[in-house]
Amino acid sequence: MQAKEIITSDNETKYVMKKFYAIFTALTLFSTVAKAQQTIRGWITDEQRLPIEYANVIALSVRDSSLVTGAVTDNAGKFLLTLPANSNQVFLRVSGIGYEQRNVFLPLIADTLQLKAESETKTMEGVTVTAQRPKMAIRNDALVTTIIGSSLAKAGSGNDVLKRIPLLSGKEGSYSVIGRGAAVIYINNRKITDATEIERLNSSDIKDIEVVTNPGARYDATVSAVIRIHTVRKVGDGFGFDVRTSAYYWENWDTNNQLNMYYRRNGLELTAGSAYNIDNSLNKQTTTNEVQTANLWTNKWTSDSHSCNTNNNYTLSAAYEFNANHSVGARFFTNLLVGANNGHGDFSTDVFKNHVLFDHIESRISANSTAIPNKSLSAYYVGKVGKIDIDFNTDYYYGRETEYRITTEQSANYANRTVTSAGIHTNKFFATKLVLSHPLFGGSLSVGNENTFTNHEQNYVNQENVVPSTASTIKERNNAFFFEYSRPMPIGQLMAGLRYEHVNSDYYDEGEYSPAHSRTYSQWFPSLTFATRIKEVGLQLSYSAKTSRPSYRQLGTNVEYMNRFTRQSGNPTLKPATLHNISLVSNWDIFTFVANYTQTHNKIMYWNEQESTDENITTLRYRNFKNLPVLTLSLTAAPRIGVWSPQLILFCQKQWFDIERLGSKLDLSEPIWGILWNNTFDFKDNWIAETRLKVTSKGITENSELTRNNCAFNFSVRKAFLNDRLSVTVGVNDLFNRSANQLLLYTNNLSIDTKQEFDSREFYVTLRYKFNTARSKYKGTGAGESERKRF
Structure with missing residues (x-):
């Protein structure tokens, strides 16, 4: 042992x-x-x-x-x-x-x-031997990290825990898995649609966290990674609440405030929550843009921009457990933008034609957005009739946002220009999902159906007619059927699934149906996972087919004015990308190794075209590429040495890709390396200190080259009082202010060299108090979440 x-x-x-x-x-x-x-x-x-x-x-x-x-x-x-x-x-x-x-x-x-x-428990010469499961292990389709009983149980919130889980990166309820992209998060089998719910979750209430690198057929075909959080079961009736406030400061102030209230009585649970956040951001940028047409056009500009985003959301939910076999619930969520989200940027641009100064332009872009309250309503039923488990969910969403933009340009050699625009986006969708499970041949069979109905409208108006005004509507229907079968065998656990999706996408231009831009897709998405254990080594091998559908903004026909030489637009002819992924996960003692190989067909990337009426004007839009293979490797070591819990992650990502550029092949296969080093020190008297270092090397991803190494160092100290009901956290993010981005985008005749500096360094203080909090009884898993994300 x-x-x-x-x-x-x-x-x-x-x-x-x-x-x-x-x-x-x-x-x-x-x-x-x-x-x-x-x-x-x-x-x-x-x-x-x-x-x-x-x-x-x-x-x-x-x-x-x-x-x-x-x-x-x-x-x-x-x-x-x-x-x-x-x-x-x-x-x-x-x-x-x-x-x-x-x-x-x-x-x-x-x-x-x-x-x-x-x-x-055996005592041998002063040594006490007590049973305990490993902190990390492979379990069926997931890599599991045990939280209860570990130092992570004292981390603070759910976000504080997720930031320290191997393979994960991100913050504030939005996380991605190394090599797999953005993850969908579940708490007790319920899909999370409100990111603030992760922050409201207490780390001491988390039992374990599962990271799924190859989700099966029960998940939407666009889901490439899943995070499943399981909480400790709690009992108790009465009233409870928790309140949290955070303040961040360096070059500006940010704030994050939350209040959540609960009432439980027998099988009934009522909850109400509110969050109010202000996020100020600064962005300094230097860009060199070269376009080779009949002439070589070079734009060199510097910019200094500021934005302020204000968010205020409210959640109401009710859940009732009739007994162990039947429960129902409903949840209402609305997101208010208090006042107007606004921003402005000042640009100083030198334009060269064949290396000779053509013009100097001073410009300012001012933008603000307003929205009517976004509304979402979800309901569920979870039950069991005989041997059949039933899981039914339905969701409705409505949102509308209007963005106003004014661009003023003062030219040294040509006429000054003012361009005003308004973009209106309206989104509606309705979705249902039903899953039935039944024991079969020593295993478990699940079958299900998911339906999504979406209506997305885009309207763009330019009063000066510098760019055309447009109005488009996309109506989409997605009908999916799937099955999954899981069976234990003497040599391991086998899981197989198959999902079928039929999508009708109807495109309307100025209210008229457009057959050329309308699409119908019918695809099969198989999945297969085998997990076993050979002595002390856990192994998991899996395959899945997935898709990546373009967002509605990428499909739109709106042409946005950036400057007199550059436009930006969507592409309604984009096709969904198809991904074939093979994953190998191995776990032994304190070490975990993960290998992901993904072959993407019809990969969607940024590209450009020259305007047919004026080749000196460049329009940035998206296009499909035939094939993009990517290999991602990671190795994690997570020992425990007294009060010190270090976690070291080494990762590498390499693609095999080239493009046609200026009449020749450009190889874009340089790998990216990285190190992530987390350290937690669990001292006496409820003191916890943490450090986090992330280093990413130069390299290439898709058609963008990272031209400088990136480094960020975070540090925090947490002290708990009153049996962890009250906690105070003091910390700093990006202490050395080294997380600036510098990248070079390549297309057929365009290169964009950009250096961005953000206000990423910030000191913060967080106060949190919780009273009689317990696990939510709400069991809804949601339906149509992938469509909501496309908005």
């Missing part, structure tokens, strides 16, 4: 050991005989009496250990086995990725059999 954690005390050293059989502190089996079949029902919990999900329970013949049947525990730790009448001599084998397996012998003739496995 191997030591998992070392704790130094006065005269003794305690080694906390891995031992799976101690996890099963309560295992109760019920056996009944009905007609020609026998049924075994039971549940599995850990030492805290928390259910163990996805444990494998297999019935084997006592005579030759051949497989009779098997099952997988659900999210309540329950399982059901149905045996033939001639299966009197069987035993159960209980196992799970990250645990040692255990055999349980039982007589099936008994009406009721109760078995309890006690936690084993």
Whole structure:
């Protein structure tokens, strides 16, 4: 056995050991005989009496250990086995990725059999051996990090935990998985649509976090990664609340404020929440833009811009559990933009024609946006009828935003110009999702249907007619069917799925249907995952087919005015990209290795075209590329040394790609390397100090080259009071102010060399108080979330 954690005390050293059989502190089996079949029902919990999900329970013949049947525990730790009448001599084998397996012998003739496995503790020469599951392990389709009982349980909020999970990067409820892109987040099987909910989640309430690098068929075909958060089950009625306020300062002030209230009574839960945030940002940029036409045009400009975004949202929800098998709920969310989000930028531009100064332009862009309150309403039913599990969700969303922009240009050699524009975006969608699950052949079969109806309108008006005014509408219907089958086997866990999506996208230009821009897609998306364990090494191999659909802004025909030489527009002829992904995950002791290979067809990238009426004017838009293969590798080490919990992640991303540029091939295959080093120091008296260092090398991604190394260092200290009900965190982000971006974009005849400096360095203070908080009973998983993100 191997030591998992070392704790130094006065005269003794305690080694906390891995031992799976101690996890099963309560295992109760019920056996009944009905007609020609026998049924075994039971549940599995850990030492805290928390259910163990996805444990494998297999019935084997006592005579030759051949497989009779098997099952997988659900999210309540329950399982059901149905045996033939001639299966009197069987035993159960209980196992799970990250645990040692255990055999349980039982007589099936008994009406009721109760078995309890006690936690084993052995003392040997001052060394105490106690059972504990590993902090990180492979479990079925996910890489699991255990939070409860670790230093991460004291991190603060859900965001504070997610920022320290291997393979994840991001902040404030928006996270991506290295090599896979943006992730969809679930809490207790409910899809998160309000990013502030992650911040409202207490780290001490999190049981574990699963990172899925290859999601199966039950997830939308556009979902490339999933984060599943499981919380500790809590009981208790009454009123509770938590309040949090944060202030950030360096070159400007930012603030983040939240209030959440709860009321629980028997099976009823009522919640109300509000968040008010102000985000000020500064951006200094230097850009050199070269376009080779009949002449060589070079634009060199510097800019200094400022924006202020104000957000105010409210959430109301109600959930009711009739009993363990039936629950319903509804949630209403509205997002208010208080006043107007606004920004402005000052630009100083030198224009050269064939290296000779052509013009000098001083310009200012002022923009502000207003929106009517966005509204979303969701409802769910989760139940069980007989052996069938039912999960139904429905969602409605409506939002409208108007952006006004004024561009003033003062030219040294030509006429001055003022360009005013208004862009109006209106989005509506309605979605439903139904999933039915049933035990089958020793495993579990899930079938489902998801329907999404979307209406997206774009209107762009330019009063001076410098660029054309446009009006377009996209009406889209997506009908999806899927199935997933999961079955434990003596050599591991097998999961297979297939999803079919049929999409009708109707395009209207100025109210007239446009067959040339309308599309119909029918695609199959298979998925396959196999997880096993060879001695101390956990292994997972998976494949999935996915799609990446263009956003509605990318599909739009609006032509936005940037300056007198540059425009920006969407492309209604864009096709969805298809991704084929193979992943290998391996976990041993403190080490985790992940390899992802993705082949993307019809990859969507930034490109440019010259205006047919004036080749000196460049329009930036998107286009499809035939093929883009990318390999991503990462290695994580996460030991525990006394009060110090370091985590070191090494990663590399390489693509094989080239483009036609100025009549020749340009190779874009230079890899990107990176290091992420997190350190947590868990001191006495509820003091926690943390550091985070991220370094990213030069390299190329898609058709953009990172031309400088990037580095960011964060530091924070947290102190908890009143049994962790009150906490104070003081920290600094990007202490050395080294996270500036510098990249070079290549197209066929255009290069854009940009250096951006942000106000990323900021000191902050966070105060948080929580009273009688508990896990939400709301179980809705949401429907049509991928469509909402395309808005």
